[in-house]
Amino acid sequence: MESQDSNTGTAGTVNHPNSNEWMSFLYGECAPKRRHELDAHLTTCPTCAAQMQAWRGGMNALDEWPLPARRHARRQWLPAVKWAAAAAIVLAVGIAIGRQTSNTRAELDALKSSLADLTALVEREHNLNLSNSIAVASSANTEALRLLNDYAQLQQQQRAADQEVIRTALRSFDLRLGRVRSDLQTVAVNTEAGFELTHQNMAQLAAYTIPEEQ
C-alpha cells in the first residue's frame, strides 16, 4: 500500500488516506467527520476499497476464534433467590385462592403465619449461603495470600543468593587487584634500581678517559 502513504495530493492526483487512518476507521477510532470523508473515499477509490476488503478479511477471520469457555463458580446467592421466587409464587397462589374462596379472619391469620414461616425460611437459607460464600472466599483469599508470600519470599532468597555471589566475586577481584598492585610496586622498584645502575654506568663512561700512550 505504498501509494497510500500520502494525505495531501496535488491537483490531478488521487488523495489516498494512509494505512494508519484506515486502521482508526476500521476500529471506530476516528472522528465522525473524518469517518464520513473516508466512507465517501471508499465509494470512489477501487484501490483503497480493495485494500480495505483485505484488511476486513483479516478482521473477520479473527472473529472465528471465539473465547474459550471456562468453568465458573456458581454464584452462591442463587439458591436464596430461587427460594425467594418459590416463596413469592406460593404466596401469590395462596392469596389468589384466598381471595377467590374466603377472606375469613382465620384464613388470613393462617396466610400471615405461612408468610412469616416462608420469610424465615428464605432468611435462613440466604444467611447460610452467604456465610458459606464468605467462608469459601476467605479461605481462597488466605490461600492466595500464602502463595503470594511464598513467591515473594522465594524471590527475596534468590536475590540474597545473587548478592552473595556478587560479593564473593568482588572479594576475589579485590584480592587479585592487591596482587597486581604488589607486582607493579616490585616492577617499579626494580626499574628504579635499574635506572640508578644505568646512571652510574653512564657517569663512569663519561668520566672514562683513554690513557695516553707513553
Added chain:
Amino acid sequence: MANVISALFTASDEQLMWRVKLQDDAEAFASLMSRWQRPIENLCIRMTGDTHRAEDLAQSAFARIFARRADWEPTGKFSTFLWRVALNLCHDELRRAKRRGECSLDALDEGGDSQPNYIASEDPAPDEQADRRERAELVRDALLKLSTHYREVVVLRHYEGLKFHEIGEVLAIPEGTVKSRMAEALTQLNRLLKHLDGDTSWNPKTQTPELLAL
C-alpha cells in the same frame, strides 16, 4: 444511571493498588484479581495458544505484581502496568518454548487437556460444531504464525479492545507504529486465511499450504 452511581462508589484500580502497596490489603488485591484475571488469561491464551499455560502465566503475572507491590508507583494506569507484566511473561514463555524446541501448534494439535473448549452458541449440530472448531484452530494457528510484535498488537486491539494509543503506552512505542503493525498483521492474516471467508466447505488439509507447512 446505575452504572454511573456504581462507578461513584467503586474504587478505581489505582486506589485498590495503593491499598495493596501501603496496607498489604488482601481484599483490595482480590478485587483487582477478580476484575483482571479473565482479560489477562485471555491475553495469555491468544499469545501462547495454550489454555493451561495461559492460566499459569496469568497467576504468575498477579504474583509478580504482588511481590513488587512496594515498587509500584501510580505514574500511569494500573492496567497498563498489568498488561506489560503479562506480555513480558508471555514473551519469556515463548522464548523458553522456542529454546526447548517446542512447537506450540504441535502441542495444541495433540488434543486432550490442552485443547481449549469453544463456546457453542445454541448447541449447533455436531458437524457444524466440528466445522467451527476447525476454523477456530486455523485462525489460532495463523495468529501464532505471526511475529510476536504483530500478534501482541492484534490481541490487544482486536480481542482485548484497547485503543491504539493505549497499546502504544503498554508497548512503549508510538501510536503510528501500533497502527502500522496492525495493518501489516491484518494483511498477513488475510493472506493466510483468505479461503476462510465465506467458504464453509473449504478443506484445510488441501487448501492451506502455509499453515500445514508449520
